[in-house]
Amino acid sequence: MWDVEIRGMASAHAIVASSIFMATVMPAVFVENFSVYGTHMVWLHCVAGSVAVVNIAVFWLLGISPPTKKNTLSYKLNRLFRSCLYFLLSCLFFHTVVVLYGAPLLESALETFSLAVLLSTLTTLRCLCILGPNVQAWIRVFSRDGAMSVWDTSLQITTGCSVIGAWLGALPIPLDWDRPWQIWPISCTLGATTGFLTGLLAAPVWIHWHRKQLTYKLK
Amino acid sequence: MKLSSSVFALLCLICELVSIALFLRGFFPVPVKSSLSDKSKETDFPAEPQTVIRIDTLKGGMPLWTVKIFYGFLKSNICVLSYVRHQALTTGSIPGFIDVVMNLNSPALLEDNLIWQAKSAGKRIIFYGDDTWVRLFPKHFMEHDGTTSFFVSDYTEVDNNVTRHLDGTLKRDDWEILILHYLGLDHIGHISGPHGSLIGPKLMEMDDIIKKIHASLISKESEGTLPNLLVLCGDHGMSETGSHGGSSEPEINTPLVLISPAFRRKAGFEEPGVLEQVDLTPTLALGLGLPISKNSVGHLIPAVFEELSLREQLRLLQINGHQLSRLLQDSNPTFHKEDGYEQFRVAEKSHGSWMTLYVDGNTSEVLSNMGKKVLKQYLEALKAMSSALSKQLGKYDMYSMIMGMIFILQVLFLLLLAMPEALSREAVVDIPLASSLLSLPFYLLCLFGSALHVLVCTSAGGPCYLCSLPWVLVFTVILLSSAFTCALVSMVARRMPTSNKTPTKGSDWTLSELDALLLIGTVGHTLSLASSSFIEEEHQTWYFLLNTLCLAIFQDVCRKYFREQRHRDEEEDRGPLLPTGAEEGPSFSPAVELGMSPGSEKWLALATPLLTLTCCRLLRSLNQTGVQWAHLPDFGHWLNSGDHKAFLSVLAAVSLVLIFLLVQRHCSLVSKIALALGLLGVYSYRAAVGNVLFPWQHSSRAVSKGTVEARFVYVFVLGILFTGVKDLLRSQVMPSAVDSGRLKSRGLWEVYSGVVLLVALLFRAHNLPTLACCLLIQTVMAQFIWKKLHYDAAQTTIMHYWFGQAFFYFQGNSNNIGTVDISVGFVGLESYVEAPAIFLTALSTYAGPLLWACHLLCFLSSQRDRAVMGLGHGSYCFALLRSIPAAFYVVLVTSLRYHLFIWSVFSPKLLYEAMHTLINTAVCLFFTFMDQERSTRP
Ligand SMILES: [Zn+2]
Numbered sequence A: 001m002w003d004v005e006i007r008g009m010a011s012a013h014a015i016v017a018s019s020i021f022m023a024t025v026m027p028a029v030f031v032e033n034f035s036v037y038g039t040h041m042v043w044l045h046c047v048a049g050s051v052a053v054v055n056i057a058v059f060w061l062l063g064i065s066p067p068t069k070k071n072t073l074s075y076k077l078n079r080l081f082r083s084c085l086y087f088l089l090s091c092l093f094f095h096t097v098v099v100l101y102g103a104p105l106l107e108s109a110l111e112t113f114s115l116a117v118l119l120s121t122l123t124t125l126r127c128l129c130i131l132g133p134n135v136q137a138w139i140r141v142f143s144r145d146g147a148m149s150v151w152d153t154s155l156q157i158t159t160g161c162s163v164i165g166a167w168l169g170a171l172p173i174p175l176d177w178d179r180p181w182q183i184w185p186i187s188c189t190l191g192a193t194t195g196f197l198t199g200l201l202a203a204p205v206w207i208h209w210h211r212k213q214l215t216y217k218l219k
Numbered sequence B: 001m002k003l004s005s006s007v008f009a010l011l012c013l014i015c016e017l018v019s020i021a022l023f024l025r026g027f028f029p030v031p032v033k034s035s036l037s038d039k040s041k042e043t044d045f046p047a048e049p050q051t052v053i054r055i056d057t058l059k060g061g062m063p064l065w066t067v068k069i070f071y072g073f074l075k076s077n078i079c080v081l082s083y084v085r086h087q088a089l090t091t092g093s094i095p096g097f098i099d100v101v102m103n104l105n106s107p108a109l110l111e112d113n114l115i116w117q118a119k120s121a122g123k124r125i126i127f128y129g130d131d132t133w134v135r136l137f138p139k140h141f142m143e144h145d146g147t148t149s150f151f152v153s154d155y156t157e158v159d160n161n162v163t164r165h166l167d168g169t170l171k172r173d174d175w176e177i178l179i180l181h182y183l184g185l186d187h188i189g190h191i192s193g194p195h196g197s198l199i200g201p202k203l204m205e206m207d208d209i210i211k212k213i214h215a216s217l218i219s220k221e222s223e224g225t226l227p228n229l230l231v232l233c234g235d236h237g238m239s240e241t242g243s244h245g246g247s248s249e250p251e252i253n254t255p256l257v258l259i260s261p262a263f264r265r266k267a268g269f270e271e272p273g274v275l276e277q278v279d280l281t282p283t284l285a286l287g288l289g290l291p292i293s294k295n296s297v298g299h300l301i302p303a304v305f306e307e308l309s310l311r312e313q314l315r316l317l318q319i320n321g322h323q324l325s326r327l328l329q330d331s332n333p334t335f336h337k338e339d340g341y342e343q344f345r346v347a348e349k350s351h352g353s354w355m356t357l358y359v360d361g362n363t364s365e366v367l368s369n370m371g372k373k374v375l376k377q378y379l380e381a382l383k384a385m386s387s388a389l390s391k392q393l394g395k396y397d398m399y400s401m402i403m404g405m406i407f408i409l410q411v412l413f414l415l416l417l418a419m420p421e422a423l424s425r426e427a428v429v430d431i432p433l434a435s436s437l438l439s440l441p442f443y444l445l446c447l448f449g450s451a452l453h454v455l456v457c458t459s460a461g462g463p464c465y466l467c468s469l470p471w472v473l474v475f476t477v478i479l480l481s482s483a484f485t486c487a488l489v490s491m492v493a494r495r496m497p498t499s500n501k502t503p504t505k506g507s508d509w510t511l512s513e514l515d516a517l518l519l520i521g522t523v524g525h526t527l528s529l530a531s532s533s534f535i536e537e538e539h540q541t542w543y544f545l546l547n548t549l550c551l552a553i554f555q556d557v558c559r560k561y562f563r564e565q566r567h568r569d570e571e572e573d574r575g576p577l578l579p580t581g582a583e584e585g586p587s588f589s590p591a592v593e594l595g596m597s598p599g600s601e602k603w604l605a606l607a608t609p610l611l612t613l614t615c616c617r618l619l620r621s622l623n624q625t626g627v628q629w630a631h632l633p634d635f636g637h638w639l640n641s642g643d644h645k646a647f648l649s650v651l652a653a654v655s656l657v658l659i660f661l662l663v664q665r666h667c668s669l670v671s672k673i674a675l676a677l678g679l680l681g682v683y684s685y686r687a688a689v690g691n692v693l694f695p696w697q698h699s700s701r702a703v704s705k706g707t708v709e710a711r712f713v714y715v716f717v718l719g720i721l722f723t724g725v726k727d728l729l730r731s732q733v734m735p736s737a738v739d740s741g742r743l744k745s746r747g748l749w750e751v752y753s754g755v756v757l758l759v760a761l762l763f764r765a766h767n768l769p770t771l772a773c774c775l776l777i778q779t780v781m782a783q784f785i786w787k788k789l790h791y792d793a794a795q796t797t798i799m800h801y802w803f804g805q806a807f808f809y810f811q812g813n814s815n816n817i818g819t820v821d822i823s824v825g826f827v828g829l830e831s832y833v834e835a836p837a838i839f840l841t842a843l844s845t846y847a848g849p850l851l852w853a854c855h856l857l858c859f860l861s862s863q864r865d866r867a868v869m870g871l872g873h874g875s876y877c878f879a880l881l882r883s884i885p886a887a888f889y890v891v892l893v894t895s896l897r898y899h900l901f902i903w904s905v906f907s908p909k910l911l912y913e914a915m916h917t918l919i920n921t922a923v924c925l926f927f928t929f930m931d932q933e934r935s936t937r938p
């Protein structure tokens, strides 16, 4: 049982990670002069889009998301609407936090917001896919000892890693090194993506190593 | 020996301060000095080789030619205040960095200098301008009118005072040298930066004055007299923010214009060349026919003398070379190996043979070719000697540096080893000093140290500070150091078995996320000091850490208040998404405090970190500091630009009201009234100085120095401080413990509000919001976070320290000496008085860290029921937080002493670190005092 779950998660993570890889390589076919630094915004949107699509597809197919009690169309629509709202709110929240950290308020607002969208895709969207638009469940997962399944633990790890990656990525921005990746928000997005990939890789490994200690309450 | 934590911390800080002072003494080079006694008459011209005739024209002044404008750039060295620059201009020696520190007040210049040489040659000198010149050269001027330059906000009076003498003086004939020092432009730079609206008119005014002088000099020109020379130069440039003292290009490059009929008129405008500032002194000295100052390290500017005959040129070069080689012999024991010295000897020899030919009456082409060759040799020799002398400045006194470093590291290890004891409930540190004093290794170490000292001092080639100290003092240092080493070793030995016996103790001591953040932040910041870029932009590090801290606190608040909630709130889903990962939570029980309804308290607690974040974001755009982004327009510039005076007035008034509302809560009625009047006084002081307007005052009236208003505020500051101290003393003799505690807390708050009032007076008008925000954050954080979330004394101290550091930069400081606002030292003073000026400048520069430390003291002592040992823990943490970066930085600077940026980036930061340690020691002293008071009570 354990191994099956972990293996399933590892393969899901591998698919998501490969989608990021594809998003980095594929646009070169369609877009002229495509490069991660040069046409950074295109890259960013490709990554965000592909991660979103692949995440939704994978979790829908796997059926990880909590079973819905009512199967009516209006209920489903309601859920969809709430998910979109939460996603938008989380984008705004990240945008605010980034501005508070010192990003310019007006100029390059588009770049800042794109970063917020990327961060939301890497964190909130996965929460929405796995837990649904259920705030109670979110609070449970992110409070201490609240994880009830391997997916919850993986969620904790990937979310933490993405945010810490973005945090670390912001460190070298003000320095006078004049590198191409110091332009706002390249280092942050790269940091967040790297952190996310690390999280995807680390989560199955960590869970596998600690499977003795992890005792999940039954749902 | 048992010591309480606070006393232990204080002793450690004092030791550290002494060792940093020792390190600084070794680190900052002593300027190159000639061994001849100062101002001895001995410097005469060397005999011209192979000749008996002295050419008199060379002793008289500049020979006649027609007008030419010589235009170039003066490249000055890095230094701080203009005194040092005047010194560089007149003595021609490069000011050592230590001069910057020593010359905050300028005593009479004892060194051999150009002005003194001119005076003793019988030249009559007139001076108008900044009175630092008059103090530097007392009795040197036939006539002078010094204006005090310290009211940096004044840019008309200082200049008018110079100009009003000009017409009369130019008509007269009884002087040879006229020195005019215009300060207005410099002051405008300090007020509004190089792009302000005041700059243009001022430059036009200066143009007119130069035109006037030039016209009058031309009209005076007549046959037979010597030609006049007009020298136009600046002692320093202006950075993008309008200050100076750093090492950016616009700060150290200033134009130098020499206008004289003695120069040939050039057809077009030539590409200007770059010169060293020290080169001006020998050039002027030789042009005036004076001996070159002995300590001058510059070489003459060849272009100025190119119209002279070859023989005269060679003669001047020889005089200059002679002086430089003399200085080189005196300052460098291995001068024979210097290239320049050797070249000079060769050049002098060929000069001799050239003279033989010349005196023989040879006028062939051979002679002129040979002369040109000699000229070239001389010039190369001069350049080489000059640069060799400048390099002398880069020599370090390694012995003192290493001793200081060892001392600092010992203190750091002592602090680190004592951590478990110092942060225990008893807060008592046991230092095994007595046992180590009696041990054999101690005596062996003493013996070894003394032997080493003797060995180093007998073999040292260069100057060494420790060797010049009396041996009793040195022996005390060695004694202390060996005792420390022994104590350290025995403390390590004591720790060893305990850590082996109880290995389980470490595992149940879990690190909360906040602890992890505080630890990572402290270590990360310390490590970031290794990079010059991070030092230049250190404020960014602190802002970043502070933001993360606020978000971590926000998360803690969410954890505390929303764990069991079943409501669906907007804030809820935000909480878990905060940047610090969400693996482990803090281990406290959520106990709802009394006092406020839990519902509103929850929301207030939640809003507090957000409010703090918003405040920090606003303050960050108020003062743009650092190096890379310092030139960007910030809100502070916008406020000061003159067009927005009304807005600035409103902002200042609102800030002052806010300050009053936030501070008065804890004070007695008398202090409240005094505080209100004092803050009113602050506003009227700012109005008098011309920063802000009164509502009824529409046009800007005459700007005064505001001395009366400032003194009015000082009276209230002293009054409030006096009331506070009186309350503190009275609490000592109170019989009941409750009353005494209350009185003591009130006394502390009153002292705190006195400090706030003083800072409000000293801060520039646009910085008053910084102060208001500081107080606001302190109040709300104390009310809703530190009290409610049960942070222990150590955590609270670290947070206070971080806030203090961030506010140091919020108020516009940087790691560049240029941003120190020296005009603060003259608030309420008619003239420069050393002690208060230094005190006020230090206070206003370190206002941020100081206010947060004071707040910590007030907060911890009012929380005594919860954390009995709070003050001890607090002062210990303060000492540790200061020691870690200081020790690391000292080691770093020692290893990077040949780094390219050592003088421009690393050494100013070293001075800031030393000053910060001094401030922290003062704070710790106060902590210890308060802690002692508690422990002496039954
Ligand atoms: Zn100046």
Ligand SMILES: [Zn+2]
Pocket (backbone or CB within 6 Å): B186, B187, B190, B244
């Ligand atoms: Zn100045």
